[in-house]
Amino acid sequence: MAVFRTDLGIDLGTASILVYAKGKGIILNEPSVVAIDQNTNKFLAVGEEARKMLGRTPGNIIALRPMRDGVISNYQITERMLKYFFSKAIGKSIFKPRVIICVPSGITEVEKRAVLEASNHAGARKTFLIEEPIAAAIGAGIDITEPNGNMIIDIGGGTTDVAVISLGGIVISRSLKIAGDECDEAIARYIRKKHNMMIGERSAEDLKMNIGTAFPREKEVFMEVRGRNLLTGLPKTIKISSTEMLEALEEPVSQIVETVYAVLERTPPELAADIGNKGILMTGGGALLYGIDKLITKKTGISVHIADNPIGSVAIGTGKALDWVDLLETDLVDSDSIRINNN
Numbered sequence: 001m002a003v004f005r006t007d008l009g010i011d012l013g014t015a016s017i018l019v020y021a022k023g024k025g026i027i028l029n030e031p032s033v034v035a036i037d038q039n040t041n042k043f044l045a046v047g048e049e050a051r052k053m054l055g056r057t058p059g060n061i062i063a064l065r066p067m068r069d070g071v072i073s074n075y076q077i078t079e080r081m082l083k084y085f086f087s088k089a090i091g092k093s094i095f096k097p098r099v100i101i102c103v104p105s106g107i108t109e110v111e112k113r114a115v116l117e118a119s120n121h122a123g124a125r126k127t128f129l130i131e132e133p134i135a136a137a138i139g140a141g142i143d144i145t146e147p148n149g150n151m152i153i154d155i156g157g158g159t160t161d162v163a164v165i166s167l168g169g170i171v172i173s174r175s176l177k178i179a180g181d182e183c184d185e186a187i188a189r190y191i192r193k194k195h196n197m198m199i200g201e202r203s204a205e206d207l208k209m210n211i212g213t214a215f216p217r218e219k220e221v222f223m224e225v226r227g228r229n230l231l232t233g234l235p236k237t238i239k240i241s242s243t244e245m246l247e248a249l250e251e252p253v254s255q256i257v258e259t260v261y262a263v264l265e266r267t268p269p270e271l272a273a274d275i276g277n278k279g280i281l282m283t284g285g286g287a288l289l290y291g292i293d294k295l296i297t298k299k300t301g302i303s304v305h306i307a308d309n310p311i312g313s314v315a316i317g318t319g320k321a322l323d324w325v326d327l328l329e330t331d332l333v334d335s336d337s338i339r340i341n342n343n
Contacts, residue, residue, distance in 0.1 A: 006090045007098045008124075009318035010082075011135075012115065014067045015157025015180055015285065017047075017081075018312060019089045020319030026312055028089055034081050035063040046084050055200040069177040070104040070132075070159035071111045075118060082122035096125035102135040102318045104159045106175025130321050132156070132314055133163035133173060136283040139317030140307040144168050149271030150278070153260060153296070153304075154314065155179050155286025160256050162263045164271055172266050176259045180286050182252045183208055190248035191227070197236055199227035208289070211242045214253045215291025215298075242290075253292065257299050264300060279303035283313040 009020035012032070019028035030047030037044055039060050045053060053063040066077035090097055099119050103112060112129055119127040133152040137144050144150065145168045154161040157180040163173035184204040191197055191204075199207075203225050211223045221242045229236040260280075264272065280302055282293060288311075293304040307313045 006093065007322045008086070008089055008100070009315060009320075009322050010085075010099060010101045010119075011315040011318055012067065012082075012101050012103075013156050013158070013314075014065065014070055017085060018315035019085055020315045020322075021089060022319065022322045025319070026315050028085060029312075029315075030085075032067050032081065033063060033065055034077055035061060036077070037061055043080065043084065046081060051202075054202060068158060070156065070175075071107060072114045072118060075114060079118040079122050082119055086123045096123055098322075099124040099127045100130055100318050100321050101127060102130050102132045102314050104175045105131045105133055105161045105163055105170060105173040106159075130318055131163075131170060131173075132159075132161045133165060133170060135314045135317035135321065136161075136307075137165055137281070137317065138320050139309075139313035139315065140281055140283060142281065148278075149267070149274035151263070151267075151275045151280045153256075153280060153282045153284075153287070155256065155282070155284040155289075155292075156314075157181050157285065160259065160284075160286065162259050164263060164267050164275070166271055166274075171268065171271060172263055174259050174263050176256065178252050178255050179284075180205075180208075183212070183249055183286070183289070186252050187212070187245070187248045190244070191225070191238075191240070192230065194244070195238055196230045197227040197238060198230055199225055203227060207240060207245065208249075211240065212245045212249060213242045213290040214246070214249060215294040216246060217242050217290065249289075253289075253295065256286075256292075257296055260296055260300065264302075276302055279305050281305055281307060283307045283310045285311050 007022040011018040017032045018026055021027045031051040033050040035045040035050040035053045050063050057063050066074040072078045116127050132154050136154045137152050142150050144165050147167050150165045152163050160176040160179045164171045184201050187204040187207050188199055191199055211221045222239050224237055224239050226237045287306045293306055296304045
């Protein structure tokens, strides 16, 4: 049976896609991975099923991520992937959905246009954009319309967004193309260099999630990882410690901390005072890396808080922004982008 229109908020991430339906909350949370048969150009799997195929496909099948560094790297595949998620989210509907998609704060106009067109061609009646730090702050429950400084660090799969927000807008921000994926690559490089063993991106991600650390742990933890010995070419199993993970992740983590420091240096004094009093809020899957909040606190002297739902904060904020959709469709706001302070 057909249903009436459902407006959607989408966190179109490099690593995963979260879909928020108005009135329902987050209804989909799947990896942004697709598996395609190159001979027929057909989608074989999307989301979690396709993720399981990464690094394990025969020659005629490719499993790939159409998003890189927070932006579209393969337009056609992204459009088809969005069409799949729209259909899965709303089922049979006689109305096309209105959609809000979050994008990194450092995205270019060309990259914004690509997201808008991919969404509209995939079946959206109208698409609006919202910047990730704004969505993350809304999703974490911050009242961004107040004349107070709030600092947000959103560490996703492809980008890290650091922003200072006041009166509903971004005062200063930096978007860094170093985040979860770069951490996975750093772990794989470290194991290849130190242990002469090659591991896949899924194994690197498992290490990061289970024993990865950005700050020395009180008690060291270990995990076994399997890969291919580069000297013999045979399968090999080794035990990795959290101390090794600290060393492996030092470079990407230090660059994130430097970006936070750079934004703080350029923050107006009154807003900096607000941030010093209230602390910094962290969102995104990267916020779950052990000790990253402690490291930033140590380097900046400012307390760091992790959102109650760091992975879902951006999607929840994007979903809450759906309340502005009716206003955005009028002539009061003539823009494809949501500007909270204009509403």
